[in-house]
Amino acid sequence: MDSASPTGLDLEKLTRWLAAERPGMVAGELSATLIQGGKSNLTYELTDGTQQWIVRRPPLGTIMATAHDMRREYTMADALGGTDVPVAKMFAYCGDKDVIGAEFYIMERIDGVPYRYADELRLLGEERTRAISTELVRTLAKLHAVDPATVGLSDFGRPEGFLARQVKRWKTQLDASFTRELPGAEELYEKLVAAVPSVSASGIVHGDFRLDNVLMGSDDMPAAVIDWEMATLGDPLLDLALMLTYQRRAKIVADRDTTDPATYDVTLAPGYLSQEEIMDLYEQESGRSLDGFGFHLGLACFKLAGISEGVRYRHINRQTVGEGFEDSGNTVPLLLELGLESMKEYK
Template sequence: MITEPDGVDVVRTAADAAALERPPLLIVDTVAAYLQQEGLGDGTLAWERIGEGQSNITYAIRSGGRDLVLRRGPRPPLPPSAHDMAREARIQRLLADAEVPVPAILAVCEDPAVLGVPFYVMARVDGEVVTDTLPAPFADPEQHAPLAFAAVDALADLHAVDVASGPLAGIGRPDGYLERQVRRFAGLWAGNTRRDLPLVAELADRLQGRIPRTQRHAVVHGDFRIGNLMYATGRPPRIAAILDWEMATLGDPLADLGYFTATYARPGVRETPLELTTVTRGEHFPDTAHLVERYTRRHPLDVSDLGWYEALALWKAAVFCEALYTRWRAGERPGDTFGPTLEEGVPRLLEAAHERMA
C-alpha cells in the first residue's frame, strides 16, 4: 500500500487540496481523522486504488491495523442525482438485512469538509475478483463452469428477495422501469456527445417500440457481471460479496439477466468494452444459453425477449461510455487509458445492440 501522496490524486492536507486546480480524490489527514473519530482507525493511513470502475472511485484503506474500503464519486461537477453515496450505502445495509452478500457498511460521511464529496466506508471482503486472468483457485478447468454458475445463482438469489413489502419496497418505483430507462438514456445522449452516431436514435426508437411486458418485480442491481463479484478464496467457487450498487433500484429482473448475458464474453461473439471478464471466452466456460436455463429453473420467466434486454444493456452502456469519451477528449480525465478506446468502443457497443435487436 501507498503512504506518500502523489500530489495529484492524493494529497496530505486540506491546504494542499485547496492549492490544486483540480480537486484530489483523497485527502490523507482529513480522512484519517474522520476514521479515527468513527472508531475505525488510529490517525494513520495507507491506501491503494482498486477496482476497474469508470464512474465511482474505490480505495483500499489501512488504518490502525484495520482493512477498509472507501468509496466516493468522481471529481465534481456531478450530474444531479448521480453518484449518491448515501443511497448506495443505505441500499447495501437493507440488502445485508435480507441476507444478500454485500460488504458491511461501517460509516457514511456527507460532510464536504472531509473530502469535498460524500463517501462511505465498508469492511474489506477477502476474496478474488475475476477479470482478465483466473486466480489460482479457479485455474483448473473443472472450476470454470462452477465459477459461472455461482454468478448466475447469486443473481437468482438476489431476484428472490421480497420487494413487495418492508424497507426494500421503498428503494425504487418498479412500475414503468423499462420505459423510464429508454426515455432517460435517450435524453442523455445529446448532452454527452460531440459526434454524430445515428444508430443511437435508431436503437432508441426500436427499443421504445418493442418494450416487453414486465413479468415480475425485483431488486435490479444494474451492473451485474462477474467483474462485480467477490469470490471467496478456495473451492468450489462461491460468492462472498456482490459489489457496486450505484445503479440499484426496483424493476424488471430480466434487465439484470440481459445485462449479465450481454457482458459475458464468449467465443464468436462481438467484443465490446463491456467484456471486462475476458476469461469466460475459454472453452470450459458454459455458454450463455446454459446460464439462462439455470436462471429460469429458479425463476420460470418467459425469456424469448432476452435479446431486447441485451440490446438495452449495450445501448445504455454506449450512452454512458460516450460521456466518458467526451470528458476524456475535453481533458477532464488525464491519464485515462480507457477513454481513448471508446472512439471505436462506443460504435462497437451500438453495433452489438443492433445485432441483439435483429
C-alpha cells in the same frame, strides 16, 4: 491537503470526520491507495496500520450524478446484509461534500477475487471455471428473489415505468456525452421506445451485475457482490441482459480484433457457461420467463453504449483518474449494432 492523500481522498479531513462520527473506529494514522478509478466510482483501500477498509466516492467529473449515488449504493448493500445475497458490511456514509469534495462511504474489505481476464480462469481449469460461472448466475437469481419490502427497500425505487425511464435515461446520457455521430443510436432508441413492454417484472436490480463485480472466495463461491451504484427497483431481467451483453461484447471484440479498456475477456475462458446455458440456468433458478427478452438485450446494449460513451467523454474532458482511457468508447458502435440485432434475434 495531506501530501500522502491519493487524488480525490483528503485523509486529513477524513480523519477528523471519522473521529467525530465514528469515535474509536480508527486506531492509527490513515493511509490510502487508489485501487480503481476514472471509469466509474473511485475505490480506495484505507488502513490505519492494523485494520483495512474500502472507501468509495464518485468520479471527479460526471455527466449524470444519479449514476454515482453513494447513498443509494450504501443503502442497498446495507439492506441486503441480512439476506443470503453475499455483501460487504457497511460502516459509515457521509453526504457532506465538504469533507473530501464528494459524498462517500466506508465498507468492509472482503478477501476475494474480481476475475476479469480469461487467463485468470484458465489457471483454475474448466471445471472450476464452470462452477464459478454457475454460482454467478445462482447469485443473481438469489438477489432477484429478495422481496424489497422485507428488507426495508419498498421505497427505494419506482418499479412502475422502469423500463421506459431506462430508455429515456440512456438516451439522455448519450446526448449529454456527445462528441461524435453514432450511426444506429437513433434507430435503436426509436425501436426501444416502440417496444417497451406494457407489463414487466418487479424486484431489486443491481444495475451492473457481472463477474468482476462479484468477489469470489478461495472456495470458488461468491464472497460479496459489490458496486451497487446503479441499484434500484425495477425489472430484474435487465441485470441478466446486461451480464450477457458484457459476454457478447467480449466475443465481438475478440473476433474483430478491436480494443476497449472496459472490455474484459473473462467470459471467453474455457468452461465458462455459454449464453444459452446462462439463460436456461437463470430460468430454472429464478422461475422467471425470458419471453420477449430481446427488448431487454437491446436496452442493455443501449445502456452499456451510454455508459461507455460517458467514459469517453470524461476522458476527452480530462475528468478521468489513471491511465488507459485512450480507447474508451471504441465498442460503442458495436454495441449499438448488437442492440439492433438482439431485438430481432430474441422476440
